[in-house]
Amino acid sequence: MARRNDLDRFYDLLDDLAHRVGGTRKLKNSTGYMDWPDRGVYFFLEPGETRDSTGQLRVTRVGTHGVSEGSSTSLWDRLKQHYGTGSGSSDHPHGGNHRGSVYRKRVGEAIIEKHDLTDDYPDWDERWSSIGRERSVVRDEEYILERRVSTYVREQPFLWVNLDDEPSADSDRAYLERNAIALLSNFEKRSIDSRGDGWLGRYSRSREIRDAGLWNVNHVGERYESGFLDLLETAVDDTTPS
Template sequence: MARRDDLDRFYRLLDTLRQRVGGPRKLKNCTGYMDWPDRGVYVFLEPGETRDATEQLRVTRVGTHAVSAGSSTSLWDRLKQHYGTGSGSSAHPHGGNHRGSVYRKRVGEAIIEKHALHDDYPDWNARWSSIDRDRSTVRDEEYILERRVSAYLREQPFLWIALDDEPGPDSDRVYVERNAIALLSNVGTSTVDPRADGWLGRYSRSRAIRESGLWNVDHVDETYDPDFLDRLEQAVAETTPPE
């Protein structure tokens, strides 16, 4: 019961966060001109998929950024990587670079598995260093799938928590991200908030994604520290909407 109680508290904090920022956003409606906090943690929600016996949208990914000491990556920088390219991209508008966003990579991978597109995208999971073909050719071939990934991710509602501390492996952002993932994950524990049969992540090649119910693979099999909820509550109280 302790985990369920902690999950209920976690989602109550998200409800408070919704009220503070005026509701979740979608990437399709966001720009870098909005007054985003420099650093923070974000959670993506699955549209139309709610928690067990509630109306709360279920969290499907938790993330942060600038976890290496000295990193200058901002919150919007990371969200923009998930968003992909805009309409002004001359070569690949509304595409993206899944090699710069693990979230994009995993979603594309699941689409490949669901629709048996392996022959169409043989290099999707390969690093550039292991691909012995012209990069522009590979980008052109992968463009259609990158567009599908962009369309999927830009419809996922998300919330963000302002948490501005120095980059590093021991930052509060890492602490909150790691423990939130461990709390939400169903790996190796009783299933709470079961995932809908139609959730795209069920087609993932990653057992961690399929069993956790999250687009995360790190920390899904770890034990969470319930004290992280106190730090999350403090951060929620300090988060304001971007103008």
């Protein structure tokens, strides 16, 4: 009962956040020229994935950026990695680099499994250092899948909060990300807000993703601290439209 109540409060805070920033955004309509906060935490939701009790769109990924000490990565820098390449890219427009975005990598894996494309993309899970062939050849081979990933990711509504603290594993941003994932996750817990049969994540190779109902792997099996919701509420109050 306590977790359900905390989930209700979490989603109510996201509703407040959406009201403050003028609604959710989609990456397909976002640019770096918008007034993004330097640092923050983001929440991707998914069309068709709703909560059992309220019909609110369900969060399917939580993330932040630059939590290593000394990092200068901004919120938009991280969102741009998920977005991929734009129309002006000379060689691979509307593609991307899944080796720079775990979100893109996991979505691509699920597409491969769903459509039995393993033979078409043998290197998708490999790091560049493990691939013996020329990178340009592999990029060309993976381009069509990168485009499919871009199409999927760019259609996911998302929200963000301003949380401008110094990069650190102990930062407020890392604390908020970790606890939000742990709260939302159904991994090895009683299921709340069941995942739809059509959710792409059900095809993931990762049991954590399939069972948690999130595109996250880290923190899905951890306990959460309810106090993080107070931090989220403060961050919501500090967030303005981009």
